[in-house]
Amino acid sequence: MNQVLSPATWPWVPGQTYYVLFLNTSGADQPVTFTMDGKNAQTEDEDNDGLPDAWEMKYFGNTWQYNDPLAEPNRDGVSLLMAYALNLDPTRNQAGSMPQVVRTGNQMSITFYSGTPGITYTVEASSDMLNWSTNGVMISDPDTNHFRTATVPMTGLNRFLRLRVSR
Numbered sequence: 001m002n003q004v005l006s007p008a009t010w011p012w013v014p015g016q017t018y019y020v021l022f023l024n025t026s027g028a029d030q031p032v033t034f035t036m037d038g039k040n041a042q043t044e045d046e047d048n049d050g051l052p053d054a055w056e057m058k059y060f061g062n063t064w065q066y067n068d069p070l071a072e073p074n075r076d077g078v079s080l081l082m083a084y085a086l087n088l089d090p091t092r093n094q095a096g097s098m099p100q101v102v103r104t105g106n107q108m109s110i111t112f113y114s115g116t117p118g119i120t121y122t123v124e125a126s127s128d129m130l131n132w133s134t135n136g137v138m139i140s141d142p143d144t145n146h147f148r149t150a151t152v153p154m155t156g157l158n159r160f161l162r163l164r165v166s167r
């Protein structure tokens with residue numbers, strides 16, 4: 001039943017009932033563990049690489065080609081995980097599509113897509129690019145297109161913002 005996600009073999013059909021058979025052929029009592037992990041066709045990650053298999057299939061036609069969320073196959077500086085999180089096509093050069101820091105008066109802000117299921121978005125600020133913290137970072141609620149804006153007050157001479165995504 002636990003099959004690799006592909007259009008031909010994906011076993012779960014909506015509205016159908018499925019049965020599980022446990023067969024012990026050892027002749028002795030054996031422990032059984034059965035886990036329903038709640039993943040669906042959109043979030044299943046059968047190769048366990050941190051990239052949803054449906055997303056890998058959509059852009060690369062397979063799940064085996066890339067297994068490192070931090071890889072940048074087209075060397076555009078945008079990792080696969082970042083492309084997934086920001087709803088960007090990982091097969092294109094996305095260097096120019098990354099969220100930009102904007103300075104307005106006494107504030108700096110960055111606006112980013114935040115609507116990918118299972119992704120945690122964190123915006124951190126720093127004055128030296130060594131020590132990063134969410135202290136003082138205010139993040140708006142998502143708008144109707146799932147974009148959020150993080151804002152920090154300008155303090156001191158240097159101020160940096162970064163967006164981190166994780167699963």
Ligand SMILES: [Ca+2]
Nearest residue numbers: 045051052053
């Ligand atoms: Ca995967």
Ligand SMILES: [Ca+2]
Nearest residue numbers: 049063066067
């Ligand atoms: Ca993979």
